[in-house]
Amino acid sequence: MGIAERKERDKEELRERILIAAKALFLEKGVEKTSIRNIADLIEYSPGSIYHYFKDKNEIFHALHQGGFQQLMSRMEVLAPVQNPMERLKKMGAIYVEFALQNPDMYDLMFIKEAPMAHVSSSNDEEWKEGFGTFNFLRATIKECIQVGHFQNHDEEALSFLVWSTVHGMVSLHIRRRCEVVLAQRQSTIVKDGLNEFFSILDRLSQ
Amino acid sequence: MGIAERKERDKEELRERILIAAKALFLEKGVEKTSIRNIADLIEYSPGSIYHYFKDKNEIFHALHQGGFQQLMSRMEVLAPVQNPMERLKKMGAIYVEFALQNPDMYDLMFIKEAPMAHVSSSNDEEWKEGFGTFNFLRATIKECIQVGHFQNHDEEALSFLVWSTVHGMVSLHIRRRCEVVLAQRQSTIVKDGLNEFFSILDRLSQ
DNA sequence: CCTACTAATTAAACAGTGTTCAATTATATT
DNA sequence: AATATAATTGAACACTGTTTAATTAGTAGG
Known part of the structure; x- marks a missing residue:
């Protein structure tokens, strides 16, 4: 049963990575100038995948x-x-x-x-x-x-x-x-x- | 020499029309959701022409x-x-x-x-x-x-x-x-x- | 080990944005 | 009427957030 939990952790980890990248970019450029693609670039994922972790851009900054x-x-x-x-x-x-x-x-x-x-x-x-x-x-x-x-x-x-x-x-x-x-x-x-x-x-x- | 002055007035008038359109849209939808194209549509001009009257979008709302x-x-x-x-x-x-x-x-x-x-x-x-x-x-x-x-x-x-x-x-x-x-x-x-x-x-x- | 199935990831597309610019049209001067 | 000047345009550029169908990866059951 440890697999599901590990996957859960992995998912949580990537979510955290998105947040960290978003924060770094936002502190440097502001919310408006931080794009989903910017965040995706930083964590080396495609823009679309971010939407598996957050409903939309607002949700990222709300978090x-x-x-x-x-x-x-x-x-x-x-x-x-x-x-x-x-x-x-x-x-x-x-x-x-x-x-x-x-x-x-x-x-x-x-x-x-x-x-x-x-x-x-x-x-x-x-x-x-x-x-x-x-x-x-x-x-x-x-x-x-x-x-x-x-x-x-x-x-x-x-x-x-x-x-x-x-x-x-x-x-x-x-x-x-x-x-x-x-x-x-x-x-x-x-x-x-x-x-x-x-x-x-x-x-x-x-x- | 009245022609140059009339042209000046015309120019001023269109500038004013842009501002009126911008204000109407902005009061209805907010600044961010008011686009240059929206304004252009309202006054029935092309988007590009607005840039002959204002340097950029900021200048419109600053005015x-x-x-x-x-x-x-x-x-x-x-x-x-x-x-x-x-x-x-x-x-x-x-x-x-x-x-x-x-x-x-x-x-x-x-x-x-x-x-x-x-x-x-x-x-x-x-x-x-x-x-x-x-x-x-x-x-x-x-x-x-x-x-x-x-x-x-x-x-x-x-x-x-x-x-x-x-x-x-x-x-x-x-x-x-x-x-x-x-x-x-x-x-x-x-x-x-x-x-x-x-x-x-x-x-x-x-x- | 192989097949199913699920979940994660992606590229591509959509509809929109601000802005620039070469080409076109309109106007005025000579 | 020809020329110079100014106004206007459509198309393009490089972006944006978001959706979606297709692909890949990873797991579970037989």
């Missing part, structure tokens, strides 16, 4: 961005010992921005690009909904902040979304090159500066 | 989004009589979000899509830099707020960027369908709710 969520989530683990929720909230923001700036293409895929699964019955995409533990983590932290007395009269859900939007807005404007409107001498540091402004606003709100 | 900036800017005109800068700031945010939600495809083109001019010497794109008067308007309003005593110890430039990022973040997460992570029953109103949270934070900061 890829899952890895991104795990990366981001694992970065958040250092926050576990931080007791003060306000402190934790700020550090979360810093980690989020740092991840985005260090992995702009992956961030782009995860949060900016048109969702690969938009056309599918979006309820199908349970991984995104449930799997996006980072937002749940953010919500839980905000909840704690409220319980401790900060953000009085604020709504947990809406405030969580607002905080997420703030950091997402900064990094996505940066990644998509919309920061040219800020003063030239500030452009290189504007995301960091903006984040610090955000922190000092949080500080002012929490006293 | 289109200029119109979007004018639209957005003209919406801001109602703010001129608002004396209180804090009041004006909030209304600016509301107008910005409203514009984005009412014209998601145009907003996408203007602020989310990969900048069409990224590869060109970006200094070439003076329209974007100078022409984006909305950010200058925001900066001026923030400056007034600071002068009046709000946002003490804050940096004008960074704070302007932060405020822009906040509204941009909310609408772009919404437009690019990343709001599925928020509670299902809140999804339809989350941008509005987030904006209100933002307003109440501004209120708390300005006293």
Whole structure:
């Protein structure tokens, strides 16, 4: 009975090879400019065979961005010992921005690009909904902040979304090159500066 | 000498017809799915002739989004009589979000899509830099707020960027369908709710 | 060992894309 | 009317994602 299992492993291995090739190409050229034929060339298979492992191109990149969520989530683990929720909230923001700036293409895929699964019955995409533990983590932290007395009269859900939007807005404007409107001498540091402004606003709100 | 001028007008007119066709198709199908051949079909010219009026596809959509900036800017005109800068700031945010939600495809083109001019010497794109008067308007309003005593110890430039990022973040997460992570029953109103949270934070900061 | 059967792989084709270019048509100037 | 200039075209190029029929490889049963 070991044969079927070995075949299973082989199949899984090739699937992984496709993903690795796709990731390498996408980090180098972006999603749009990475073609099925490019990937096929790299792993020395024919273009058609890729369709035995993935339904279409979207599925490849959807599989890829899952890895991104795990990366981001694992970065958040250092926050576990931080007791003060306000402190934790700020550090979360810093980690989020740092991840985005260090992995702009992956961030782009995860949060900016048109969702690969938009056309599918979006309820199908349970991984995104449930799997996006980072937002749940953010919500839980905000909840704690409220319980401790900060953000009085604020709504947990809406405030969580607002905080997420703030950091997402900064990094996505940066990644998509919309920061040219800020003063030239500030452009290189504007995301960091903006984040610090955000922190000092949080500080002012929490006293 | 009227002939040369008439030809000039004719040329300008066809250029305009291309833009109108492109806009119609793009609002209906999006940029990626609007092809040069589609546009050519609509105006009943050959695909090749379009290249006598625009360098490439990017230039068409770059020309289109200029119109979007004018639209957005003209919406801001109602703010001129608002004396209180804090009041004006909030209304600016509301107008910005409203514009984005009412014209998601145009907003996408203007602020989310990969900048069409990224590869060109970006200094070439003076329209974007100078022409984006909305950010200058925001900066001026923030400056007034600071002068009046709000946002003490804050940096004008960074704070302007932060405020822009906040509204941009909310609408772009919404437009690019990343709001599925928020509670299902809140999804339809989350941008509005987030904006209100933002307003109440501004209120708390300005006293 | 040979035959079946299944699964993996392929080349070729389809319909589309942005873009270029030589040839053609239309227009205006002399 | 002939010439120069500009606009327009169809065809071609090199791509794209995807499908499919045919081929090859690998396994299971007799």
